[in-house]
Amino acid sequence: MTSPDRARLTIDLDALAHNRDVIAAEASGAEVAGVIKADGYGLGAGPIARRLHAEGTRSFFVARTSEAEALRAELGGREATIYVLDGLLAGASDRLAAAGATPVLSTLPQVSAAQARAAAHGPYPVALQVDTGMNRQGLTLEEARAVAAAPGGLRGLDVRLLVSHLGSATDPAETRNPEQLARFREARALFPDSRASLAASAGAFLGPDYRHDMVRAGVSLFGGGPEERPDPRLRAVATLTAPVVDVRNLRPGDRVGYGAHFTAARPMRVAVLAAGYADGVIRAAMGKGFAWAAGARRPILAINMDLAVIDLGDAPLTIGDHVELLGPNAHIDELAAAAGTVAHEVLVRLSRRAERIYIGA
Numbered sequence: 001m002t003s004p005d006r007a008r009l010t011i012d013l014d015a016l017a018h019n020r021d022v023i024a025a026e027a028s029g030a031e032v033a034g035v036i037k038a039d040g041y042g043l044g045a046g047p048i049a050r051r052l053h054a055e056g057t058r059s060f061f062v063a064r065t066s067e068a069e070a071l072r073a074e075l076g077g078r079e080a081t082i083y084v085l086d087g088l089l090a091g092a093s094d095r096l097a098a099a100g101a102t103p104v105l106s107t108l109p110q111v112s113a114a115q116a117r118a119a120a121h122g123p124y125p126v127a128l129q130v131d132t133g134m135n136r137q138g139l140t141l142e143e144a145r146a147v148a149a150a151p152g153g154l155r156g157l158d159v160r161l162l163v164s165h166l167g168s169a170t171d172p173a174e175t176r177n178p179e180q181l182a183r184f185r186e187a188r189a190l191f192p193d194s195r196a197s198l199a200a201s202a203g204a205f206l207g208p209d210y211r212h213d214m215v216r217a218g219v220s221l222f223g224g225g226p227e228e229r230p231d232p233r234l235r236a237v238a239t240l241t242a243p244v245v246d247v248r249n250l251r252p253g254d255r256v257g258y259g260a261h262f263t264a265a266r267p268m269r270v271a272v273l274a275a276g277y278a279d280g281v282i283r284a285a286m287g288k289g290f291a292w293a294a295g296a297r298r299p300i301l302a303i304n305m306d307l308a309v310i311d312l313g314d315a316p317l318t319i320g321d322h323v324e325l326l327g328p329n330a331h332i333d334e335l336a337a338a339a340g341t342v343a344h345e346v347l348v349r350l351s352r353r354a355e356r357i358y359i360g361a
Contacts, residue, residue: 118156239327257302
């Protein structure tokens with residue numbers, strides 16, 4: 001039963017499946033893996049992973065060992081490879097093995113720890129991450145060459161996948177992209193028997209040179225455009241609506257909310273909504289973002305912890321009506337731009353206070 005006084009977060013798994021199909025068509029010939037770290041970008045890793053699995057996804061990426069453990073439990077007996085981007089951290093070896101998870105090794109100490117595990121337990125399936133210019137995670141090319149050329153070979157490591165990450169894929173004209181591609185090709189030549197993955201969501205749309213054997217679909221699965229703006233091929237997976245709890249009339253000079261962020265310059269009708277930054281509506285979007293109500297954009301004037309205020313104009317809304325703060329008409333990339341952030345953060349900020357409704361589970 002829905003609660004009339006709560007915001008609602010509707011998670012459309014049919015839209016998720018549609019977006020996966022769009023990415024698969026764009027990256028024709030490459031496997032589409034699902035990146036569902038941070039509890040499926042805040043939308044629930046279990047329902048997200050099960051629907052992706054039903055659509056044919058067999059590889060998943062998470063960040064933490066604990067996320068791999070939780071995801072394996074959510075998947076039950078479904079066959080899937082779970083890659084852990086943190087790699088093989090101290091004390092994680094047995095936990096990863098119990099979860100049937102594959103570490104993505106990113107440092108020489110992690111490589112050594114994995115080789116020690118292989119010496120004790122037999123061949124060890126791993127992925128290897130190489131830094132091609134993002135300077136965040138991964139072996140340098142020099143370190144990768146040393147691993148590949150070490151006496152005795154990889155010493156029990158079964159390198160199933162070679163991974164890197166593009167730092168500027170949202171801008172197709174950025175020269176960093178071909179530079180990273182060239183370095184990745186150098187790295188791939190060191191491990192010719194391993195599958196390769198360079199592209200995440202945005203990279204999957206850069207063209208065939210970037211796809212390799214696997215693309216790692218993340219934010220675009222949930223509707224985020226590959227160039228950080230709305231893409232008509234993709235559908236909104238998350239829709240956040242909030243009920244109107246009051247309709248007020250302002251006079252010129254009236255201020256709204258805390259401080260002096262908005263002062264009415266004319267007579268206005270405003271609606272007070274039962275959602276705020278405690279529900280995941282990022283406060284920085286006020287004054288720049290909009291909600292969708294009665295078929296039109298309605299400027300967001302204030303965002304407090306529990307409430308938001310919008311310019312209602314002549315919209316015939318009354319108490320109890322729901323207003324869309326995020327969804328197909330209030331696009332995730334537009335809210336992100338208004339808040340000075342990215343779609344990824346908009347999603348993971350969505351809190352558990354809003355009532356969650358899954359479609360297509």
